[in-house]
Amino acid sequence: MFNQLGVIGCGLMGGSFALALKRAGLVKRVIGYSKSPSTTDKAKRLGVIDIAAESALLAVSGSDIVLMAVPVAASEATFKAIRHLVEPGVLFMDVGSTKRDVVDAARRVLKDRVASFVPAHPIAGKEVSGVDHADALLYSGRQVILTPLKQTDATLVQKATDVWSAIGAQVLKMTPENHDAAFAAVSHLPHLLAFAYFSAVHKQPAGADFLSLAGPGFRDFTRIAASDPAVWRDILLANREEVMKQSLRFRHTLDALEHVMKTGNAEALEDLIRSASEARASWQMSTPKPTGSR
Amino acid sequence: MFNQLGVIGCGLMGGSFALALKRAGLVKRVIGYSKSPSTTDKAKRLGVIDIAAESALLAVSGSDIVLMAVPVAASEATFKAIRHLVEPGVLFMDVGSTKRDVVDAARRVLKDRVASFVPAHPIAGKEVSGVDHADALLYSGRQVILTPLKQTDATLVQKATDVWSAIGAQVLKMTPENHDAAFAAVSHLPHLLAFAYFSAVHKQPAGADFLSLAGPGFRDFTRIAASDPAVWRDILLANREEVMKQSLRFRHTLDALEHVMKTGNAEALEDLIRSASEARASWQMSTPKPTGSR
Numbered sequence: 046m047f048n049q050l051g052v053i054g055c056g057l058m059g060g061s062f063a064l065a066l067k068r069a070g071l072v073k074r075v076i077g078y079s080k081s082p083s084t085t086d087k088a089k090r091l092g093v094i095d096i097a098a099e100s101a102l103l104a105v106s107g108s109d110i111v112l113m114a115v116p117v118a119a120s121e122a123t124f125k126a127i128r129h130l131v132e133p134g135v136l137f138m139d140v141g142s143t144k145r146d147v148v149d150a151a152r153r154v155l156k157d158r159v160a161s162f163v164p165a166h167p168i169a170g171k172e173v174s175g176v177d178h179a180d181a182l183l184y185s186g187r188q189v190i191l192t193p194l195k196q197t198d199a200t201l202v203q204k205a206t207d208v209w210s211a212i213g214a215q216v217l218k219m220t221p222e223n224h225d226a227a228f229a230a231v232s233h234l235p236h237l238l239a240f241a242y243f244s245a246v247h248k249q250p251a252g253a254d255f256l257s258l259a260g261p262g263f264r265d266f267t268r269i270a271a272s273d274p275a276v277w278r279d280i281l282l283a284n285r286e287e288v289m290k291q292s293l294r295f296r297h298t299l300d301a302l303e304h305v306m307k308t309g310n311a312e313a314l315e316d317l318i319r320s321a322s323e324a325r326a327s328w329q330m331s332t333p334k335p336t337g338s339r
Numbered sequence: 340m341f342n343q344l345g346v347i348g349c350g351l352m353g354g355s356f357a358l359a360l361k362r363a364g365l366v367k368r369v370i371g372y373s374k375s376p377s378t379t380d381k382a383k384r385l386g387v388i389d390i391a392a393e394s395a396l397l398a399v400s401g402s403d404i405v406l407m408a409v410p411v412a413a414s415e416a417t418f419k420a421i422r423h424l425v426e427p428g429v430l431f432m433d434v435g436s437t438k439r440d441v442v443d444a445a446r447r448v449l450k451d452r453v454a455s456f457v458p459a460h461p462i463a464g465k466e467v468s469g470v471d472h473a474d475a476l477l478y479s480g481r482q483v484i485l486t487p488l489k490q491t492d493a494t495l496v497q498k499a500t501d502v503w504s505a506i507g508a509q510v511l512k513m514t515p516e517n518h519d520a521a522f523a524a525v526s527h528l529p530h531l532l533a534f535a536y537f538s539a540v541h542k543q544p545a546g547a548d549f550l551s552l553a554g555p556g557f558r559d560f561t562r563i564a565a566s567d568p569a570v571w572r573d574i575l576l577a578n579r580e581e582v583m584k585q586s587l588r589f590r591h592t593l594d595a596l597e598h599v600m601k602t603g604n605a606e607a608l609e610d611l612i613r614s615a616s617e618a619r620a621s622w623q624m625s626t627p628k629p630t631g632s633r
Contacts, residue, residue, distance in 0.1 A: 260462035314575065
C-alpha cells in the first residue's frame with residue numbers, strides 16, 4: 046500500500062504505528078527520526094524502523110505516508126521543519142490528543158499545503174512511554190478520531206481511514222472543536238484529577254504508610270497518574286479552557302456529594318451514588334470488531 | 340479448623356469468605372442469613388452456604404466462627420440481633436471498610452462480650468456486588484486489616500490471623516483510628532471522586548456522546564464508580580470527617596495544578612505532573628505470596 050513510512054518521534058505512539066503497518070504488510074520500509082539520537086538508535090535496534098533519519102525533513106523525504114508523533118506543543122516546530130517537503134498526495138498525520146492547537150499550527154505553517162495534513166487522534170496509549178513499549182497491537186480494537194478541515198484532500202482522508210482500519214482501529218470523524226470538548230471531559234480531566242489525587246496522597250506526612258495499604262481500586266483509579274509528564278503538560282495547556290469547564294462541572298458535583306455527606310442526608314447521598322453507579326455499570330467502551338473478523 | 344461458619348449477609352464479601360473457607364477445607368458446614376430470603380436461597384443454590392438460617396441469631400447458633408458482611412450502618416442492628424449468642428471462644432468478625440463506627444457499635448451493644456469481636460477489613464472487592472459474584476479467590480493475595488481493641492481476646496486475634504492467612508491474605512494490625520485515616524486517603528476519597536467525576540460527565544447535555552468516545556484510561560479511572568451505592572453511602576457517612584480532610588488536600592493540589600495551567604507556566608506544570616507520575620510509576624500494590632508458596 047505504501048512504499049515508505051516516515052515517523053517523526055519514535056516513541057510509544059510512533060513506534061507502535063510503524064510496527065502495526067509492518068505487521069499488516071502495509072509498508073515496504075520505515076524511516077524514523079527522533080530528537081534524541083539514542084531513541085532513533087534503539088528504534089532501529091528493536092526493528093521498529095529500518096532507517097534512521099538525521100532530521101525530521103529527511104524522514105519525510107521519499108515517504109508517501111508520514112506520522113508525526115511528538116508532544117502537541119512540538120507540532121508547530123515540526124511543521125516548520127518539514128514544510129518544504131509537504132507535497133500533494135503524501136499523507137501526513139499526527140497522533141495528538143488535542144486537535145485545535147495542532148490544526149491551528151498546521152494552518153499557520155503549511156498554508157495551502159495544509160490539504161495534505163489529516164489530523165488524527167488514536168484513543169490508545171499506555172501509562173508507560175518510549176519505543177521499548179511500542180506494540181503492533183496498540184491501535185487494534187481502538188477508536189481513531191480524524192478531524193479533517195474543509196481544505197483537506199478527500200483522497201487523503203480516505204487513505205487515512207483505510208490505513209487505520211487495516212490495523213484494526215475504528216475511524217470516526219468530527220470537528221477539532223467537538224473533539225477537544227469531548228476529550229477534555231473523558232480524558233484530559235481524569236488525567237488532571239489522577240495527578241492531583243496521587244500527589245495529594247503521596248505528599249502528606251503519612252503518605253508512604255497510606256500507599257502501602259492501597260488496593261486494586263486505588264491501583265486502577267491512579268493508573269493514568271503515571272502518564273508521561275511532557276505529553277500531559279502540553280495537552281493540559283493546549284486544551285485548558287475546555288478542561289477548566291469540565292473541572293468546574295466536576296467540582297459542582299463533588300460539592301453536592303460533600304454537602305449531603307456533611308448534612309448526614311443518607312437517602313440523598315445514596316441517590317447520587319446510585320445514579321453514578323448504575324450509569325457506570327451500564328457503560329461499555331466502544332470497540333470495533335477485531336481485525337480478523339472484519 | 341472450624342465446625343460451622345455463620346455468615347450474616349450472603350453477598351459478595353460474605354459469600355467469597357464462605358467459598359474460600361470451604362475451598363481450604365477449613366470449615367465443615369456454612370450456615371447463612373441474608374435480609375432478603377431470595378439472596379439466601381441463591382447462596383444455597385450456588386453452594387456458597389449449606390443451610391439457610393431464618394435470622395441472624397440462628398446463623399450464630401452453633402457456629403464457632405461468624406462473619407458479619409453487612410453494610411457498615413447495619414452493624415449496630417446486627418450486633419443487637421445476635422448479642423445473646425456472642426459467647427467467649429467464638430470468633431466474630433466483620434468486613435467493614437470503616438472501623439471506628441463498627442467498633443463503637445460493638446462496644447455499645449456487646450459491652451464486655453466485645454472481647455469476642457475481631458474487627459476486620461479485607462482490602463478486596465469488585466465493582467459488582469451480590470452472591471453471584473462470590474469468588475473463593477477474592478481474598479487471595481490481598482491485605483486484611485485487623486483493628487483489635489485492648490479487650491479483644493488475644494486467642495481470637497490469633498485465630499483470625501490464621502484463618503485469613505490460610506485463605507491467602509496478609510494480615511496487618513492497626514488501631515481503628517489509623518485505619519480510618521489511611522482508608523479515607525487511599526480508598527474512600529477515590530470512590531467519592533470517581534462517583535463525582537462520572538456523574539459530572541454523564542449528566543451534561545453531550546454526556547452520552549462523550550461517553551461513547553472514552554477509552555481505556557477512562558475505563559480504569561471510573562471502574563470504582565460502579566460500586567455498590569448502599570455500601571458506599573454508609574462508608575462515606577461513617578468516615579466523613581477523615582474523607583473531608585483528604586478531600587481538602589486533594590482540592591488544594593488540584594487548585595495548584597489549575598493555577599499553573601491558567602498562568603501558562605509550562606515548567607511548573609510539568610514539575611507537578613512529573614512528581615506524581617514518577618511516584619505512581621514506582622508504586623506497587625502490596626501483595627503477599629500466593630497461597631501455594633507460603
